Every structure is written in structure tokens, then in C-alpha cells.
Amino acid sequence: MIELEGLTKRYGEKVAVNNLTFTVRPGIVTGFLGPNGAGKSTTMRMMLGLDRPTAGDVRIDGRHYDRLKDPLRYIGALLDAKAMHGGRSAFNHLLCLAQSNGIPRGRVDEVLDTVGLTAVAKKKAKGFSLGMGQRLGIAGALLGDPRILMFDEPVNGLDPEGIHWIRNLMKSLAAQGRTVFVSSHLMSEMALTADHLVVIGQGRLLADTSMAEFIEQNSRSYVRIRSPQRERLLDVLHGAGITVVETGAGALEVDGGKPEHIGELAAQHQIVLHELSPQQASLEEAFMQLTAESVEYHAHTDTPEEQQAWGDGWKGN
Amino acid sequence: MSTPQPPMPQAAVPQPQPQLAQAPAPHWQSAPAGSYPTYTSPIPVVRTHLGHAIASEWTKIRSVRSTMWTLGVFVLLVVGIGLLAAAVVGSSAGETDLAGENPLSFGFFGLLLGSMCIMTLGVLTTASEYGTGMIRTTMTACPNRVRVLAAKAIVFFSVAFVVTFVSALLVAFADVALLDSSGVRDPSGSEWLKGTLGISLYLALLGLLSLVIGSIIRHSAGAITIMIGVVLAPLVIALFMFSSSLEKLREALFEYSIPNQLSVFYSNSLTESGPSGWDPLWIMLGVTAVAFAGACALLEKRDV
Numbered sequence A: 001m002i003e004l005e006g007l008t009k010r011y012g013e014k015v016a017v018n019n020l021t022f023t024v025r026p027g028i029v030t031g032f033l034g035p036n037g038a039g040k041s042t043t044m045r046m047m048l049g050l051d052r053p054t055a056g057d058v059r060i061d062g063r064h065y066d067r068l069k070d071p072l073r074y075i076g077a078l079l080d081a082k083a084m085h086g087g088r089s090a091f092n093h094l095l096c097l098a099q100s101n102g103i104p105r106g107r108v109d110e111v112l113d114t115v116g117l118t119a120v121a122k123k124k125a126k127g128f129s130l131g132m133g134q135r136l137g138i139a140g141a142l143l144g145d146p147r148i149l150m151f152d153e154p155v156n157g158l159d160p161e162g163i164h165w166i167r168n169l170m171k172s173l174a175a176q177g178r179t180v181f182v183s184s185h186l187m188s189e190m191a192l193t194a195d196h197l198v199v200i201g202q203g204r205l206l207a208d209t210s211m212a213e214f215i216e217q218n219s220r221s222y223v224r225i226r227s228p229q230r231e232r233l234l235d236v237l238h239g240a241g242i243t244v245v246e247t248g249a250g251a252l253e254v255d256g257g258k259p260e261h262i263g264e265l266a267a268q269h270q271i272v273l274h275e276l277s278p279q280q281a282s283l284e285e286a287f288m289q290l291t292a293e294s295v296e297y298h299a300h301t302d303t304p305e306e307q308q309a310w311g312d313g314w315k316g317n
Numbered sequence B: 001m002s003t004p005q006p007p008m009p010q011a012a013v014p015q016p017q018p019q020l021a022q023a024p025a026p027h028w029q030s031a032p033a034g035s036y037p038t039y040t041s042p043i044p045v046v047r048t049h050l051g052h053a054i055a056s057e058w059t060k061i062r063s064v065r066s067t068m069w070t071l072g073v074f075v076l077l078v079v080g081i082g083l084l085a086a087a088v089v090g091s092s093a094g095e096t097d098l099a100g101e102n103p104l105s106f107g108f109f110g111l112l113l114g115s116m117c118i119m120t121l122g123v124l125t126t127a128s129e130y131g132t133g134m135i136r137t138t139m140t141a142c143p144n145r146v147r148v149l150a151a152k153a154i155v156f157f158s159v160a161f162v163v164t165f166v167s168a169l170l171v172a173f174a175d176v177a178l179l180d181s182s183g184v185r186d187p188s189g190s191e192w193l194k195g196t197l198g199i200s201l202y203l204a205l206l207g208l209l210s211l212v213i214g215s216i217i218r219h220s221a222g223a224i225t226i227m228i229g230v231v232l233a234p235l236v237i238a239l240f241m242f243s244s245s246l247e248k249l250r251e252a253l254f255e256y257s258i259p260n261q262l263s264v265f266y267s268n269s270l271t272e273s274g275p276s277g278w279d280p281l282w283i284m285l286g287v288t289a290v291a292f293a294g295a296c297a298l299l300e301k302r303d304v
């Protein structure tokens, strides 16, 4: 269990992490979600005692990280897959980590096998692809067979097969009773792997909820309507006491409405419809709404319509 | 895992269950009431100590090319120039030209040039980890930052000392044999000690100082430049101090410059001013110790 209490980190003027309080519980995958620059990596560095908090505290089973006598046996972390000397072989990279914690040499071969790098164990890390580097980083995290695992954006830049592998790995690690804490800036990724969700934006806590609850609260269903007789349709719907939202692209949206009902109303008044479709707002949209005010780097042209396809991935799987 | 469970801030949130119906893991602990199940590894737990950090740093230093390169060039410079100097001087000198000279002193030029390699390796031992980001992995594996620096210092110093000592010894024996017929004197026991052991300890300490500077600067090229400056700047500055009012300062700069301190290990004369005898070693030891303490303080204070 990892407990954060009022954790704050300031870099000069910039407040990277602002008064974070939450708990990472064992036996489940906790997703740590936030847009780029939200402070996820900074929070993780503070958990590992790398960055000193400006204020507040973070404890692992009641102790500070630097008080752990066998850190790699306790927590395995993947912060940055490139954080290794490119000239060292995969085997030697893991060996020096193992030796620093008195972990038997045989474990190095075991984890290399787990991540599928046995064949390139003697190869220099700088020749590795992004995916191989990521696997080597994960091998390092697994080295001590730890009870807590922490991954910072582990699927970044991976191919679909690698992404699939990491998802399954995280789930099986949690199923063994381990604590898994994984960060991402993609809601779709979290929806697939996380049981619990912690959302931050600009360093502040925005949500701390179970995944199931988040989905229930945020999967808004609505009906999208397009019609050449837009004004008449609006009058009819208003007359029937239905609240309509006009969206930018000329379509109308009715929250929680039934398409049958709206279709019948239109038929009664002989209004032509070009579209009448039930829609489900993606979790990605919910996430974007949640973090809308706190996004660090805004793009200039984003209509929700175009963004939707982006979050659709999680539904298909 | 017997720590009492503190109240959870979001206790109102329903507990999600692990949803995978996988084969149960072999190492579930039967959780005591009020606690939670947790994973326990079959690997025996070891309390880590400095020895582990040293083993780790030894693996690191021997598993990268830059170690082989810097030490290889070092040996080449020390042995090559050491022998060349003796051979050239020996062949051109008459019977009495070198009378009374200390034959060990011909190792000086090789060691002076070779010091660049030792300083480079020292800097790389610490600073390169900041360049690659490896330092975060290292400090996660061993959160005791002073222990990491100490382990690096011990491993580097041992390697640097052994390589320097062996090279210096080789050159010393060869030069004494080469110059045997040129009328040089037989070095005394204390001269042998200073010219091989003393100067090797001095060079290894100079490398250690570079390692410490690398840890403070956290940037390889920057730290190497600083160290080269430390070696050369006093001599260069002294060269351009014409004003007679600065005569004293000029003399001190020259006498305490690192090249001059190196030469003290070959000289027998007890000059009235400046370092003599084993003084350079004590000076370097003091400077390195102070720098090491400073580096430790900074390491504790700064973010990794």
C-alpha cells in the first residue's frame, strides 16, 4: 500500500504536484491518469524517494522509500525505459541491479525469459528497439519479485502486440495479490487495465474512484439527430418537453432520449430526418471534460466530434 | 505487513475486486482480519549493505567500453612515453650528462598525459549516469545516496590505483635498466616508494577528485573540462603574471600546480618553499576529502 498525504512538489515557480492525497491499494491495478504535464512522473519520482517533496509525505506500507532495507524486493519501478547505459548489455544491466540488492544471479535469467529477451541478453541496450527497451525496463522492475509494481506510461510507443502483452502482465501481477500502479495519459488504456482510477490535472487530484463507478457515472448516452428541417424539429421537440443540445456540426443531441420516441414525433409532424442514432459518449470524452480546465498544452482546433474516434478503441476490444 | 492500516481517505468508494479468474498465485498470505492479501516472494530477503553496492558498481565499471578505452590509452601513454623518453634521452646523452639524475623521473611525462584518461574515467563513473538517466535506476535500487557514491569511489579508486601502480612500476624498472649505462644514480628506497607507490596513489586520488566533481556537476563534458582546467590553469595563469608585485602569488601557483606536485614525487630536493616529500599526496587527500563531503551533502539535498 502506498499512501500520499498532501504531497506537493514545486520546481521554482512551477507547482508540478499540488497537495495530492490518495492511497494505492494492494491486489488491484490502480490507474494514474492525467494529461501530459499533469505531474504523474513527478509524483512517481517522489514515491521512489528520487525527488524530495516540497510539502507533504508519501509512505510505502508506513515507511519512507529510503528506509526500505531491500528496495527492489519491495517495489519494482519502470520510470523511463531509456534510463540505462546504452553500452551495457541487457544481462549486465540487470546483473548490476540484482547485485545491489543481493538478488541471486539466477533471477536475471528468469526475468529475461519472462520478458522474452533471452536471445538478446548479451546485446548492447542501445541497439534495442523502443519495445525491447521497455521490456528490459520491465525486467528490471520484476527483478526483485516485488509486492508493489509501478509503471510510468508503459505502453508509450509500443506496437499492438507489446501493448497487449503489458496489459496482460499487469492484470496477472495484480491477480497474484501485488499492488500495481500504472500511469497513462490515455483513458482508453486505463479502461482496459485498471480497477481503480486516480485522475490528476495540473498536479491536483480530480477523481479517485473505482473504474466501475467512473464508467457508470461518465458513460452518457444520447441520441444524435440531423435534419434539413432543423428549426421545425427544434420546435416539435421543445413542445414535447425534450431538452435539445445543438452541437457545432449542425447536429442535435438529446441526452438520455429514446430514438423510437424521437422518430415517432418526427413522423407525426412529417419532418425529414437524415440521422437518428443512439450514441454513447466515450470515456475519453469524460476524461477530457474532467481535465478540460487543467490541460497543460492545448491544441487549437478540437471539436469533440473529431476527438471521439480517438477514444473509440476501448469499446472495440 | 503488520503495520496497522490507516483510515483510507476514500473509504466511501466501493472496493473493486481483482477481476481475473487466473490460477491462484502460489504465495498468497492468509491475510489477518482487517488486513489484505498480499504477494510474498519465495526469494529470500537480504538486508542490503555497502558490499552489495560495491559488487554492483564493479559490474558497471567493467561492463562498459569507456573503461577499457580510457584505461587502455592510459597504459599506452604511460608506458609508451615513459620508455620513449628514457630511450631518447639515454641514446643522445653522453657518459656524464645524466650524472646524478633520478632515472624514475622519466616516467613523469607519460603519467602527466595519462592523468587525463584517469580523470575522464573518474568523471564518467558518476556523471555519465546523469546523462543516460541510469542514475534514477541506480538510486531506486539503492536509495542510500551516500552509499552509492562511496561504492563508486571505492571501486574506481581501486581500479585506478592498481592500473597506475602496475604501469608506473613497469616503466620504473624498464627506465632504470635502459639508463643504467648513462651514469644515472641508483634511486634510494624512499625514491622508489615515492616514484611508484606515491605517484600512483596521487593519480588515483586525482581521478577520485574527478569522480566527485562529476557527481557535483552531473555533466560529463563540463566536469572533464573543469578538471583539465584545474590541472593546467594555474601553470598558464602563472606564465602570464608579469607584474613583480604578484611574484609571490605566481610562485605559489606554480609550486602548487598539479604538474609540479607530480614532479615532487621524483625530486629529492627539499625546497625552501612549496610542497616537498609526500606533501602533494596529503594535499590531494585533503582536497578530495573536502570535495567528497560536499558532494555527499549536495547529493542528499538535491533531487536525483
Ligand SMILES: Nc1ncnc2c1ncn2[C@@H]1O[C@H](COP(=O)(O)OP(=O)(O)O)[C@@H](O)[C@H]1O
Residues within 6 Å of the ligand: A011, A014, A015, A016, A034, A035, A036, A037, A038, A039, A040, A041, A042, A043, A296
Ligand atoms: N525537474 C523539473 N524541473 C522543472 N520542472 C519540471 C521538472 N520535472 C517536471 N517539471 C514540470 O512539472 C510538470 C509535471 O511534469 P510531469 O510530472 O513530467 O508530468 P506527466 O508525467 O504527468 O506528463 C510539467 O509542467 C513539467 O514541465
Ligand SMILES: [Mg+2]
Residues within 6 Å of the ligand: A040, A041, A042, A152, A153
Ligand atoms: Mg510523465
